[in-house]
Amino acid sequence: MEHILSPELLTAWPSIRDDDQFVIDVGIACLGILQIPIHPIKRREGYATEDRYNDAVGRWQRKRDEIYEQWDDLSDERFSALTRLVEVYDGEILSSMIEGTKDSASQLPDSFTCRLRLNGKGLRDFVLNFPYLFDVAEVDELEFAYSELAATSEEVLEPLKLEPPDTDAPRVCVIDSGIQERHPLLKDAIEQHDSKSWINTETDVADYVHQGGHGTRVAGAVLYPRDIPYSSTYKPICWLQNARVLNQDNKMPETLFPPRVLQEIIEHFHKGSAHTKVFNHSINATSPCRLVHMSAWAASIDQLTWESDLLFIVSAGNISKYGDVSKPGIREYIVSGRRYPNYLFLPWARIANPGQSLQAVTVGSIAINSVSGIEKSFAGFSEPSSFSRSGLGIWDVIKPEVVEYGGDFVYDTGHPPNIKISTENSPQLIRSTLHGGSLVGNDNVGTSFAAPKISNIVAAIQSILPQEPALLYRALLIQSARWPAWTSSYPDKAQVIKHIGYGIPDLNRAISNSKYRITLVTTGEVFIRAGQVHVYEVKIPEDLRSPADAYDIRVEVTLSYKAQPRRTRRTRQRYLSTWLEWQSSKLNEPSEIFAGRMIELANNNEHADTENDSAPSTSSGAIQWAIRERSDWGIKGVSRNHGTVQKDWVTIKSHELAEGFCLAVIGHAGWAKDIEAAVPYSLVISFEAVNQDIEIYSRIEIANPVELEVEQTIEVVVPS
Incomplete structure (x- = not known):
């Protein structure tokens, strides 16, 4: 049962009574014993003629x-069996049904x-006797962020004229x-005709959360990622669309099933006329994500990302100020002797559902100021916020990937100690005035307000490259991220990654080059x-490689890909249909030698993770990248491949x-046995003169006069 039940249900299991009532999310496996056979290409040499092979x-x-058809039939049979069991105990299936079949929004390939x-009686019967069950969890309790301060900021001194995008x-x-x-600092940037609510009626899209709202603050941070510009006119980079899924208490009703809701949101906003690509999802559970199976919520984000050209920006989640023994807050950690930032690495402080999603960008928070005096801030400038949940995520994936000022x-x-919100260390946010108060306030903090600042950068990238895939937007966002200054003297770089991932993105680096920096991308x-x-x-020009010079060149590489998920699986390699990695040539290694080495690597690792590769970490001429492809190389305990x-870099x-x-870029087999199955990716590489002592943009541009294309595509055929 420890592999099926959530930790909370497992703890409560011995004391469950027959008449206790539960609302649970359950995962049912549907594959049975059927497996797709090996494709004939694996043994092509065994066929006498091409016709026989065909x-x-x-x-x-x-x-x-x-x-595939038998899988569908098996899924229908098991859903019918589930329905009969629920009816025996007078239970109810709360997820929406379509014509008596499973809710297609919650359907994944194998479950x-x-x-x-x-x-309680039905739950015990279900867990002990339903043979296809692989995951049972109580419905996530969502965070409730609220303002403690009244109208803390002055009104806009000069009327701000907001121009439509x-x-x-x-x-x-x-x-x-x-x-x-109708907020004066938002109204001209909102596409009101597309707004939709999943609470009450479809047209009831207002922000009813007391003390300044939540969605209104998030929307404002998308438009105004820094302080409100007190100028005569301001033209936002993007339009806002409003999908209301939380009620006046900042909660999602139990009858709303996140996989279903997210599917409907994508149908409405992405597959509609606007073809929206960027979705800001600043909603988290109060508990850390689980590490065995991907949650239904996070897996639905991965599946929707796989199916469509879009990108979810999600928050990492917040640790509350005060809690209890079962759900400790910051004060409980301090009382127990665990000081900031040490408690951020404890299991309870791990990123919250659905932040573990592999194909979303997860955003943590950093401090805006260092406050001292009678009241002190926990963090210094650009250091991890005292409430910001940390990684690593499920299967040791780097999470959060980036941070912003929350x-x-x-x-x-x-x-x-008393723990408070201070105007000195809170971002300036748009406030809802539905219940009174000022238009603007520095009266709330959270990863909820860091995530939309990342959405602003992604929207800016889309405005420059509207026809490119969202995978490239993600790659350029991550490519632009850097660690802040304090990390240079921080001794444990693995802790840095767990706190802030790849660092703080920079809009200019994400969308432009300079004389001293050039970025090349796949299209x-x-x-x-x-x-x-x-x-x-x-191609690196000769005058840049002169033995007489020793310029410091920073090289950065980002690979962004997506693959189809399978929620029943318990490892990253098997959760994804295909998984990718990237490798670089060694110093002074000819391209043909490098290509041959990659063939050998792909042969050795087609069915294995490179964590099992026994090659030495300091082989002759190997570039000593910061993170490296194995967790026992580079920054210990972290692998870039996960x-x-x-x-x-x-x-x-x-x-x-x-x-x-x-x-x-090397493709490895995940769960997919279909040799024809392919996954898309975007690749970005940058070269930068660290000391700005040599102009490299024009040199590399001249050496590479045409768009870089795949130099070689190598098929690696391994006997079955």
Whole structure:
């Protein structure tokens, strides 16, 4: 049962009474014992003629389609069995039904998830006797962020004229508690005709949360990522769209099932006329994410991202100021002797559901100021906020990937201390005036307000590259991130990554180059299959490689890909249909030697994680990237390969660069047995003169006069 029940249900299991009532999310496996056979390409040399091989491929395709149909039938049978069990105990299936079948929004390739209301007796029968059950969890309790301060900021001194964004400007959908759409600092940037509510009626889209709202604050942070510009006119980079899913208490009703709601939101906003790509989801559970199975909520984000060209920006979640023994807050940690920032690495402080989603960008918070005096801030400038949940995430994926300025709490000298919100260390946010108060206030903190600042950057990238895939937006966002100054002297770099991921993104680096920095990107979605290797080469001009010079060149690489998830699986490699990694050439390594080495690597690791690769970490000429591809290399305890976005960086002397700097993207088999299955990716590489002592943009541009394309595509065929 420890592999099926959530920790809370497992603890409560011995004391569950027959008449106790539970609302639970359950995962049911649907694959049975059927498996797609090995594709004939694996043994192609065994066929006498091409016609016989083609016949074998045709038989394989028919068998694959038959198995898909049998999976669907098995899913229907198991859903019917679940329905009968629930009815026996007078329970209720709360997730929406469509014509008597499973809710398609909660359907994943190997499983389906339902939200049930069931008594204790039925729950025990269900867990002990339903053979296809792999996950049971009580419905997540959501955070309730609220303001403690009254109208703390002066009104806008000069009337701010908000101009509408350009007609074709990007859209950012705010999935939250609604928005005060007639707010003078928001109204001209909201597409009100698309607004929709999943609370009460579809048109009831206002933000009813007391003390300044929540969704209104989030929406304001998308438009105004820094302080409100007190100028005569302001033109936002994007339009806002309003998807209300939280009630006046900042809660999601139990009858709303997140996979279903998110599917409907995508149908309405992404598949509608606006074709929205960016979705801000500043909603989290109060508890840390689980580490065995991906939650239904997070898996639905991964599935929706796989199905469509879009990107979710989600918050990492907050640790409360005060809690209890079962759910400790910051004060409980301090009383127990665990000081900031040490408590941020405890299991209870791990990122909250759905922040563990592999294909969303998860955002943590850092402090705006260092406050001292009678009341002191926990964090210094740009240090992790005292409430910001940390990674690593499920399967040791780097989470959060990035951070932004969400503020910090302050504390006094009491025993135990009082923990408060301070105007000195709170971001300036738009406030809802539905219940009174000022238009603007520095009266709330949280990762909820860090995430929309990242959405602003992503929207700016989309405005520059509107036809490019969201995978490239994510890659450029992560590529632009850097660690702040305090990290240079911080001894444990693994803790830095757990706190702030890749660091703080920078809009200018994300969307532009300079004389001293050049960024090269793939265009469109580039597809790769398991067993393939794509090799890229960037020509480095001779005058940049002169032995007489020793310029410090910072090289950064980011790979962003997506794959189809399977929620029943318990490892990253098997959760994804195909998983990718990138490798670089060694110093002064010719491209043909590098390509051959990549073939060998792909052969050795087609069915394994490179964590099992026994190659030495300091082989001759190997570039010493900061993180590295194994958790026992580079920054110990962290691997860049575990996520679907993989960044690394290194500073190299210019004369150490080879004539061609090569990168390889390697596809590895996950759960997918279909040799024809391919996954898309975007790849970004940057070169920068650290000391701005040599102009490299024009040099590299001249050396690479055409768009870089795949240098070679290598098929790796391994005997079955």
